[in-house]
Amino acid sequence: MTQADGLHIRLSLARPDFALAVDLALPSSGISVLYGPSGSGKTSVLRCVAGLERATHSQVRVGREVWQDDAKAVFRPPWTRDLGYVFQEASLFAHLNVQENLAFGLQRSRKPGATAALDRSIDLLGIGYLLQRNPSHLSGGERQRVAIARALATQPRLLLLDEPLAALDQARRLEILPWLEKMRDELRIPMLYVTHSPEELTRLADFVVVLRAGQVAACGPTQQVLSQTEAPVIVGDEAGVVVPATVVERDLRWHLAKVDFVGGSLWVRDGSMHLGQSVRLRILARDVSLAMHANPMSSIQNQLPGHVESVVDDAHPSQALVRVRCGEAILVARVTRRALSALQLSPGSQVWAQVKSVAVMS
Amino acid sequence: MTQDAVDAIGLTLLLAASTTVLLLLLATPLAWWLSQTSSRWRAPIGALATLPLVLPPSVLGFYLLVAMGPPGPLGQLTQALGWGVLSFTFAGLLLGSVIFSLPFAVQPIQHAFESLGRRPLEVAYTLRARPIDAFFSVALPLARPGLVTAAILSFSHTVGEFGVVLMIGGNIPGKTRVVSTQIYGHVEAMEYTQAHWLAGGMLLFSFGVLLLLSWVRKRTPLGLP
Numbered sequence: 001m002t003q004a005d006g007l008h009i010r011l012s013l014a015r016p017d018f019a020l021a022v023d024l025a026l027p028s029s030g031i032s033v034l035y036g037p038s039g040s041g042k043t044s045v046l047r048c049v050a051g052l053e054r055a056t057h058s059q060v061r062v063g064r065e066v067w068q069d070d071a072k073a074v075f076r077p078p079w080t081r082d083l084g085y086v087f088q089e090a091s092l093f094a095h096l097n098v099q100e101n102l103a104f105g106l107q108r109s110r111k112p113g114a115t116a117a118l119d120r121s122i123d124l125l126g127i128g129y130l131l132q133r134n135p136s137h138l139s140g141g142e143r144q145r146v147a148i149a150r151a152l153a154t155q156p157r158l159l160l161l162d163e164p165l166a167a168l169d170q171a172r173r174l175e176i177l178p179w180l181e182k183m184r185d186e187l188r189i190p191m192l193y194v195t196h197s198p199e200e201l202t203r204l205a206d207f208v209v210v211l212r213a214g215q216v217a218a219c220g221p222t223q224q225v226l227s228q229t230e231a232p233v234i235v236g237d238e239a240g241v242v243v244p245a246t247v248v249e250r251d252l253r254w255h256l257a258k259v260d261f262v263g264g265s266l267w268v269r270d271g272s273m274h275l276g277q278s279v280r281l282r283i284l285a286r287d288v289s290l291a292m293h294a295n296p297m298s299s300i301q302n303q304l305p306g307h308v309e310s311v312v313d314d315a316h317p318s319q320a321l322v323r324v325r326c327g328e329a330i331l332v333a334r335v336t337r338r339a340l341s342a343l344q345l346s347p348g349s350q351v352w353a354q355v356k357s358v359a360v361m362s
Numbered sequence: 363m364t365q366d367a368v369d370a371i372g373l374t375l376l377l378a379a380s381t382t383v384l385l386l387l388l389a390t391p392l393a394w395w396l397s398q399t400s401s402r403w404r405a406p407i408g409a410l411a412t413l414p415l416v417l418p419p420s421v422l423g424f425y426l427l428v429a430m431g432p433p434g435p436l437g438q439l440t441q442a443l444g445w446g447v448l449s450f451t452f453a454g455l456l457l458g459s460v461i462f463s464l465p466f467a468v469q470p471i472q473h474a475f476e477s478l479g480r481r482p483l484e485v486a487y488t489l490r491a492r493p494i495d496a497f498f499s500v501a502l503p504l505a506r507p508g509l510v511t512a513a514i515l516s517f518s519h520t521v522g523e524f525g526v527v528l529m530i531g532g533n534i535p536g537k538t539r540v541v542s543t544q545i546y547g548h549v550e551a552m553e554y555t556q557a558h559w560l561a562g563g564m565l566l567f568s569f570g571v572l573l574l575l576s577w578v579r580k581r582t583p584l585g586l587p
Binding site: 050051052077078079080083084085087089091093094095104105108109150151154 | 481482484485486487488489490491492493495499500503504506
């Protein structure tokens with residue numbers, strides 16, 4: 001990433017309960033997730049980037065385009081910023097049908113290739129069958145897909161998504177997540193995605209910014225941020241790591257696929273994958289256990305040698321999160337304090353990480 | 363029906379229609395400003411726009427009569443502009459009606475704008491709409507039920523007005539005599555049959571308006587889905 005591309009956001013904003021102060025350089029493509037508990041300032045960051053809220057002493061730059069620079073008294077109002085914004089709750093215009101909603105931004109952005117862009121976003125979000133309907137006749141998930149397509153149809157340089165799944169129930173969320181993954185893989189524009197859901201973070205993020213009370217608590221590529229245990233980003237059941245991997249072998253008899261990643265190889269469930277396919281593996285800390293020796297007599301067949309890098313407290317005092325380096329990769333294991341003591345594990349100890357379950361994403 | 367009654371009904375309808383058109387043009391920007399601003403003038407101007415709701419029509423009519431008369435400030439202005447004096451003319455009646463029914467137009471429109479919230483406008487801004495564009499393409503269409511209510515209320519309130527008309531119109535047949543003052547005249551002259559016809563017509567008309575209003579409210583929901 002050079003200075004010229006990517007997204008630079010420096011904001012300061014006084015809030016009644018905290019002061020927002022961030023200075024971020026984000027990649028020029030893929031999904032950057034702003035992650036943190038509610039009230040940590042995530043949405044404020046997004047609104048300031050869009051110009052809907054005005055931060056002071058701030059700078060917002062997208063590539064070479066300066067949207068705000070208070071040092072030079074530059075502040076471009078939202079309608080002149082080349083962005084798409086997807087709000088938390090469905091925000092379709094009730095007086096327009098789906099087609100007219102989609103056309104709203106398209107007509108005003110006046111860019112070449114508008115028709116093709118519209119067709120592409122209709123295709124990408126699979127909403128072709130909804131065009132003549134009224135927003136009140138759509139399900140929550142359909143409305144949000146239309147809202148995303150409407151934002152994309154303007155061919156923005158930056159897509160901002162403010163907890164787009166938060167107002168939906170779990171079934172609807174699962175319905176939309178694959179569309180978002182598809183967008184991440186097919187679109188070339190940067191996306192800034194606000195969420196407090198660990199699931200969305202691990203499934204979607206290429207880059208993570210963790211916010212706590214208006215301050216950046218951690219920032220970096222997803223693998224790096226999620227595997228750091230000094231200050232676990234995700235606590236509770238969802239703690240774990242996400243690593244990229246490649247499918248290298250398929251065992252059709254047992255419906256398993258072998259995937260290689262920088263920490264070694266794992267056998268995972270084969271869901272119609274093809275050789276050479278890139279996937280993301282999500283390995284939860286609760287699914288990794290530690291042993292002093294390889295154990296061929298175990299039902300857990302994914303076993304990787306490594307050594308302990310660090311041990312930190314988990315949410316409950318009986319447990320700890322152990323960061324294990326396997327080759328070039330980091331896995332996080334959740335074990336009890338008693339087990340740590342019995343196995344005499346400390347930084348540097350040689351261990352075998354037994355991986356009970358791996359989720360394969362996209 | 364007598365020629366007098368036909369004249370009075372025609373004048374009433376003309377007055378109510380003109381008042382409604384003028385009020386929609388005036389009240390919409392005023393209601394928009396009241397719904398969006400955080401200016402310290404919001405409260406006094408809001409109160410001023412509501413004043414005709416609580417003032418007795420005779421008080422309003424009295425002040426208007428004084429202002430529009432030859433020595434009054436409004437009278438001076440209209441004379442200087444070469445329009446003559448407005449009192450006891452249709453134009454004066456129209457001005458009085460617009461002021462008298464102002465709250466009935468401003469309040470439903472303001473309420474409709476306020477219940478939209480900031481979100482539809484913000485959505486429009488992020489879709490490249492400038493504020494004036496967002497007003498016409500998003501806020502106004504979404505506030506349509508409020509505008510319809512305002513139009514119906516302004517029209518029917520003007521039809522039902524009496525005190526202001528009597529004070530500044532003077533009940534001149536064919537010029538400023540409307541149905542309500544005509545009924546008053548019939549009763550004064552003990553012409554109860556004619557009064558019955560007109561009063562009964564007003565009753566049916568008002569009932570019809572209220573029925574229409576409830577139908578409009580049920581049919582058009584406000585805001586975003």
